Amino acid sequence: MAKPEYETHEHDVIVIGAGGAGLCAAIAAAEAGVSVGLICKSLLGKAHTVMAEGGIAAAMGNVWPEDNWQVHFRDTMRGGKMLNNWRMAQLHAQEAPDRVLELERFGALFDRTKDGLISQRDFGGHRYARLAHVGDRTGLEMIRTLQYHAIHQGIDVYMECKVERLIKDGDRVTGAFGYWRNTGQFVLFKAKAVVLATGGIGKAWKITSNSWEYTGDGHSAALWAGADLIDMEFVQFHPTGMVWPPSVRGILVTESVRGDGGTLKNKDGERFMFNYIPEFFKGETADNIDEAERWYADKKNNRRTPDLLPRDEVARAINSEVKARRGSPHGGVFLDIFSRRSPDYIRKRLPSMYHQFKELANVDITKEPMEVGPTCHYVMGGVRVEADSTAATVQGLYAAGEVAGGMHGSNRLGGNSLSDLLVFGRRAGMHAALYAKNFGGQLVADSGQVESIARTMLEPFNRSGGENPYAIQADLQETMQTLVGIIRNEAELKEALKRIEVLKERAKKVRVEGGRVYNPGWHVALDLASLLTVAECSALAALERKESRGGHTRDDHPYADDEWGKLNVVLRMRDGRVWVSREPLPEMPPELKVLFQERK
Amino acid sequence: MQTFTMQVFRGQGRQGDFREYKVIADEGMVVLDVIHRIQATQAPDLACRWNCKAGKCGSCSAEVNGKPRLMCMTRMDTFPPGETISVAPIRTFPLIRDLVTDVSYNYVKAKQVPPLRLKPPDPDGKYRMMQEDVDRPQEFHKCIECFLCQDVCHVIRDHEELKPAFSGPRFFIKAAGLDMHPLDTQDRTEWIRSQGGIGLCNITKCCTEVCPEHIHITDNGIIPMKERMADNFDPVVWLLRKFRGGRKEPA
Numbered sequence: 001m002a003k004p005e006y007e008t009h010e011h012d013v014i015v016i017g018a019g020g021a022g023l024c025a026a027i028a029a030a031e032a033g034v035s036v037g038l039i040c041k042s043l044l045g046k047a048h049t050v051m052a053e054g055g056i057a058a059a060m061g062n063v064w065p066e067d068n069w070q071v072h073f074r075d076t077m078r079g080g081k082m083l084n085n086w087r088m089a090q091l092h093a094q095e096a097p098d099r100v101l102e103l104e105r106f107g108a109l110f111d112r113t114k115d116g117l118i119s120q121r122d123f124g125g126h127r128y129a130r131l132a133h134v135g136d137r138t139g140l141e142m143i144r145t146l147q148y149h150a151i152h153q154g155i156d157v158y159m160e161c162k163v164e165r166l167i168k169d170g171d172r173v174t175g176a177f178g179y180w181r182n183t184g185q186f187v188l189f190k191a192k193a194v195v196l197a198t199g200g201i202g203k204a205w206k207i208t209s210n211s212w213e214y215t216g217d218g219h220s221a222a223l224w225a226g227a228d229l230i231d232m233e234f235v236q237f238h239p240t241g242m243v244w245p246p247s248v249r250g251i252l253v254t255e256s257v258r259g260d261g262g263t264l265k266n267k268d269g270e271r272f273m274f275n276y277i278p279e280f281f282k283g284e285t286a287d288n289i290d291e292a293e294r295w296y297a298d299k300k301n302n303r304r305t306p307d308l309l310p311r312d313e314v315a316r317a318i319n320s321e322v323k324a325r326r327g328s329p330h331g332g333v334f335l336d337i338f339s340r341r342s343p344d345y346i347r348k349r350l351p352s353m354y355h356q357f358k359e360l361a362n363v364d365i366t367k368e369p370m371e372v373g374p375t376c377h378y379v380m381g382g383v384r385v386e387a388d389s390t391a392a393t394v395q396g397l398y399a400a401g402e403v404a405g406g407m408h409g410s411n412r413l414g415g416n417s418l419s420d421l422l423v424f425g426r427r428a429g430m431h432a433a434l435y436a437k438n439f440g441g442q443l444v445a446d447s448g449q450v451e452s453i454a455r456t457m458l459e460p461f462n463r464s465g466g467e468n469p470y471a472i473q474a475d476l477q478e479t480m481q482t483l484v485g486i487i488r489n490e491a492e493l494k495e496a497l498k499r500i501e502v503l504k505e506r507a508k509k510v511r512v513e514g515g516r517v518y519n520p521g522w523h524v525a526l527d528l529a530s531l532l533t534v535a536e537c538s539a540l541a542a543l544e545r546k547e548s549r550g551g552h553t554r555d556d557h558p559y560a561d562d563e564w565g566k567l568n569v570v571l572r573m574r575d576g577r578v579w580v581s582r583e584p585l586p587e588m589p590p591e592l593k594v595l596f597q598e599r600k
Numbered sequence: 601m602q603t604f605t606m607q608v609f610r611g612q613g614r615q616g617d618f619r620e621y622k623v624i625a626d627e628g629m630v631v632l633d634v635i636h637r638i639q640a641t642q643a644p645d646l647a648c649r650w651n652c653k654a655g656k657c658g659s660c661s662a663e664v665n666g667k668p669r670l671m672c673m674t675r676m677d678t679f680p681p682g683e684t685i686s687v688a689p690i691r692t693f694p695l696i697r698d699l700v701t702d703v704s705y706n707y708v709k710a711k712q713v714p715p716l717r718l719k720p721p722d723p724d725g726k727y728r729m730m731q732e733d734v735d736r737p738q739e740f741h742k743c744i745e746c747f748l749c750q751d752v753c754h755v756i757r758d759h760e761e762l763k764p765a766f767s768g769p770r771f772f773i774k775a776a777g778l779d780m781h782p783l784d785t786q787d788r789t790e791w792i793r794s795q796g797g798i799g800l801c802n803i804t805k806c807c808t809e810v811c812p813e814h815i816h817i818t819d820n821g822i823i824p825m826k827e828r829m830a831d832n833f834d835p836v837v838w839l840l841r842k843f844r845g846g847r848k849e850p851a
């Protein structure tokens with residue numbers, strides 16, 4: 001067989017992924033004076049960040065002066081059921097306000113307070129109104145601002161370019177190999193440091209708010225390169241996705257609807273969330289409607305409405321209501337803001353929700369309730385990183401944003417994702433640049449490795465028989481949806497793993513029609529490898545953790561277990577298979593532990 | 601459930617033609633769902649761009665029955681039963697394959713718009729902006745860069761020779777948003793004239809009509825910008841220039 005051809009680009013730092021984290025990393029690395037390549041699977045500005053709606057959590061204290069990083073840190077840790085990497089949560093809470101202000105200096109126009117400062121809105125699990133926002137299109141503002149800032153920083157942008165594998169020289173990562181979607185031609189990036197900012201894995205589930213891009217590329221590439229993954233059992237099912245019509249099932253309905261006064265109701269009109277307040281959050285959650293209603297205006301003397309419990313709690317509650325046949329006609333529950341806020345307020349605060357329901361579901365949310373139900377939204381788990389530097393456990397590799405694990409523990413609070421991207425995206429860029437500057441020896445990318453990857457990538461074209469890649473993807477999504485969903489148990493997880501093995505075999509025989517130019521069938525076929533890997537990782541970790549916590553609920557182990565609360569499930573690949581181990585969490589220093597002892 | 605006859609453009613480079621597919625559409629389906637169904641069951645290599653499927657990312661622009669639309673926001677039940685529906689790539693940009701076009705022109709133009717240049721902050725180090733001052737530029741920040749306005753712009757569509765000196769409606773509102781930013785101090789006059797080429801726009805409002813975000817591109821963006829250019833117009837300088845034989849910059 002002829003040697004596969006490929007072009008080569010060389011940079012000090014390459015950043016894979018151009019959502020919020022990737023753009024921040026690229027900007028920070030360029031600022032540090034190194035040469036930067038930014039690689040994105042879609043066109044620039046289309047990454048998943050663009051879909052984020054609610055806002056950026058940051059204790060700026062513009063609306064509630066009582067707010068500060070300690071309160072935000074505490075909320076984040078409690079939201080993650082204390083499984084978070086404490087240092088990441090601390091850095092995040094401390095640095096988020098500065099990052100929001102930096103975004104403003106880059107040109108972002110947030111909604112304002114009466115004093116002309118950045119306005120902040122309520123969200124689940126946050127003690128104070130804390131989310132800097134622009135209506136319900138905060139992610140769009142964020143990615144556009146970063147994108148237009150980045151293009152003036154001398155960064156080389158490689159659009160519609162998909163990275164398949166990382167390249168290693170001995171123990172260190174020295175580049176990445178992939179293909180141009182436009183032409184199907186191969187491309188090698190040689191780099192002293194690689195930042196992964198590839199987002200999540202939600203496309204492994206059937207009902208998801210995630211786009212085609214979210215196939216766990218970074219998670220898998222890191223694992224295959226020998227890096228550790230942690231917390232892969234924790235998958236966030238956002239409580240409110242659209243449920244009707246079928247074609248829009250899973251599309252996100254922002255938590256801002258509840259932050260801005262919307263409430264959840266069952267078919268009897270009951271505000272059922274009052275029946276689902278867990279012991280852990282009793283102290284801070286209103287147990288009656290009157291107090292919950294007073295809370296919107298007076299947070300000092302009232303406890304938060306249970307509509308705004310952390311997402312894992314709300315998703316499980318909705319799941320239970322639907323199972324108990326108290327759901328809405330199409331298998332969700334009702335989300336009502338029309339009876340509680342004026343049409344003008346709704347259109348001003350939630351313009352894209354108004355538009356989305358009107359256009360896609362024929363529902364006017366200023367006149368009638370929405371039907372909503374859980375949708376796979378976010379993976380808490382990811383590449384194990386060193387908190388301050390975002391360095392993975394393999395030299396030369398960094399990870400930020402959803403692809404990194406630890407920051408959110410077992411459950412992420414709404415709004416903490418965008419701030420995570422800003423804080424750790426920047427840190428990843430800075431530290432990758434620093435590492436690149438101190439890089440010793442020659443930058444080597446072994447052509448043997450590269451050619452072998454290229455040959456594997458072309459195999460689907462050369463098979464005569466074989467399966468349609470879309471069918472395998474659909475079967476995997478069905479498997480994960482039914483067997484590794486919101487509620488899990490040992491038998492189902494084992495069954496899922498068995499089916500994933502079968503799917504892996506089928507994927508080896510996948511066949512692609514047509515040529516290499518912009519061929520989505522081929523793209524899906526190639527993405528199957530990473531999608532199957534992350535699905536397996538998630539199921540393996542879920543089988544390992546014999547307790548229920550955050551985004552991992554086992555009906556055969558229904559309670560949180562203190563011993564498990566001290567452990568991460570770690571996955572690593574050795575000799576071609578994934579090994580599972582339990583390792584202790586980093587221990588929080590006493591001065592931070594104090595924050596959890598006081599009754600606030 | 602209903603069976604639709606779809607005419608989907610298939611081709612690569614300069615060649616291509618419509619091909620017919622029969623597809624069953626479920627309740628609530630949009631054109632993008634139908635395209636995905638064709639991919640999954642009949643033509644796995646059918647090329648199209650998409651991401652969010654909710655009108656937020658601006659990736660799935662196409663011409664549906666000749667009209668520039670987002671495929672993800674075009675419901676199948678808006679077409680009369682029995683009607684054949686055509687889906688073609690946006691016509692203004694060079695074809696890559698099937699429904700995917702080369703939109704790199706827009707990314708070149710994006711880079712040319714002079715960026716924000718900030719005022720110094722207030723004495724306490726903070727920036728303050730009032731909501732009423734932010735409302736106007738926020739309208740332009742809604743842009744999802746679907747490039748449908750660029751697709752229908754007559755200058756870009758029909759005048760290849762003018763493209764180097766014309767940036768199109770997307771970047772007029774980008775510049776307008778920056779100009780209206782309460783903290784901006786950048787002068788974009790020269791850009792608007794030389795690279796923006798706003799003088800070439802004859803306000804037919806086609807861009808505004810196709811904007812899926814309903815941004816008032818012409819009324820709120822282009823016209824005020826044209827008016828500002830006219831305000832900057834100095835008849836004495838104009839006369840001098842005439843006599844000196846078209847020198848660009850006055851002495």
